[in-house]
Amino acid sequence: xxxxxxxxxxxxxxxxxxxxxxxxxxxxxxxxxxxxxxxxxxxxxxxxxxxxxxxxxxxxxxxxxxxxxxxxxxxxxxxxxxxxxxxxxxxxxxxxxxxxxxxxxxxxxxx
Amino acid sequence: xxxxxxxxxxxxxxxxxxxxxxxxxxxxxxxxxxxxxxxxxxxxxxxxxxxxxxxxxxxxxxxxxxxxxxxxxxxxxxxxxxxxxxxxxxxxxxxxxxxxxxxxxxxxxxxxxxxxx
Numbered sequence: 001x002x003x004x005x006x007x008x009x010x011x012x013x014x015x016x017x018x019x020x021x022x023x024x025x026x027x028x029x030x031x032x033x034x035x036x037x038x039x040x041x042x043x044x045x046x047x048x049x050x051x052x053x054x055x056x057x058x059x060x061x062x063x064x065x066x067x068x069x070x071x072x073x074x075x076x077x078x079x080x081x082x083x084x085x086x087x088x089x090x091x092x093x094x095x096x097x098x099x100x101x102x103x104x105x106x107x108x109x110x111x
Numbered sequence: 112x113x114x115x116x117x118x119x120x121x122x123x124x125x126x127x128x129x130x131x132x133x134x135x136x137x138x139x140x141x142x143x144x145x146x147x148x149x150x151x152x153x154x155x156x157x158x159x160x161x162x163x164x165x166x167x168x169x170x171x172x173x174x175x176x177x178x179x180x181x182x183x184x185x186x187x188x189x190x191x192x193x194x195x196x197x198x199x200x201x202x203x204x205x206x207x208x209x210x211x212x213x214x215x216x217x218x219x220x221x222x223x224x225x226x227x228x
Contacts, residue, residue: 101154
């Protein structure tokens with residue numbers, strides 16, 4: 001089963017612009033993670049934000065978490081063509097043993 | 112980060128045959144491994160969770176007799192798609208967690224593209 005939804009499903013921007021992706025989830029969480037997937041490849045862990053955190057930064061990435069709205073956003077600043085990929089949010093399943101992924105946002109950055 | 116190696120990256124097989132996919136943790140002991148399936152332009156769907164030395168736990172709707180999972184050692188899990196059919200064509204991804212790693216971070220293999228003809 002899937003935990004949540006990302007929006008938009010697809011996003012096309014120019015290099016240098018910022019990209020914002022949103023994720024909503026359904027159940028209470030201990031943490032939320034964002035992953036990146038290049039076409040036809042595995043996933044790369046980007047950032048984890050815990051339920052008691054509201055915002056976290058890592059390089060050009062900024063993640064926010066609003067547990068009252070059960071939503072998170074991923075902001076990529078000063079995007080590059082190499083940022084072109086699909087981005088997924090993920091939370092633990094009910095047993096806390098595995099990750100459940102959202103539907104993902106496909107980001108396309110053109111130069 | 113920790114490295115998970117998945118093999119093969121691509122495989123084409125005939126309908127009715129079986130295919131084995133390997134997932135190895137190269138620099139850590141993976142007490143738990145996960146198998147996901149991903150259809151084109153869709154998200155990852157958890158198929159099963161396997162713990163070393165015990166039977167895998169399958170998600171609802173996943174046929175355990177069709178998707179055989181073996182996690183016989185702390186560095187290797189295998190997924191065997193038995194009697195494969197064209198509808199089994201998909202992208203299969205494994206991930207692994209280890210006791211020495213942070214509890215919440217899982218590392219992913221590069222995926223296996225299975226095409227059944």
